[in-house]
Amino acid sequence: MNKYEAVLIYKPEVSDEERNKSLEIFKGIINDSGEVESVDDWGKRKLAYEINYIKEGYYYIVDFKANADHIKEFERRLRISDLILRFMVIRKED
Numbered sequence: 001m002n003k004y005e006a007v008l009i010y011k012p013e014v015s016d017e018e019r020n021k022s023l024e025i026f027k028g029i030i031n032d033s034g035e036v037e038s039v040d041d042w043g044k045r046k047l048a049y050e051i052n053y054i055k056e057g058y059y060y061i062v063d064f065k066a067n068a069d070h071i072k073e074f075e076r077r078l079r080i081s082d083l084i085l086r087f088m089v090i091r092k093e094d
Helices: 016-033 068-080
Strands: 002-010 034-051 054-066 084-091
Touching (some): 002 016, 002 068, 016 034, 054 068, 054 084, 068 084
Antiparallel strands (some): 002 054, 034 054
């Protein structure tokens, strides 16, 4: 298994309850073939640039271990989520 880090940016109008529920679903997807090491809640922050006239977002940093073939499914689920504004998954050096 490889180590990864995911940055998830939620839309600012999403409620705390919806965000937490969505985050638990994404953690469950990771846990299907890996393990979540930590989730860091950065809270609401200003974006570096506007995305579709949105200036803020809720940031989460997720450190996890997973198989390389499982990352495509995780990214696919992030891509189709209406709550996620942007995301990025990177592989960390060992």
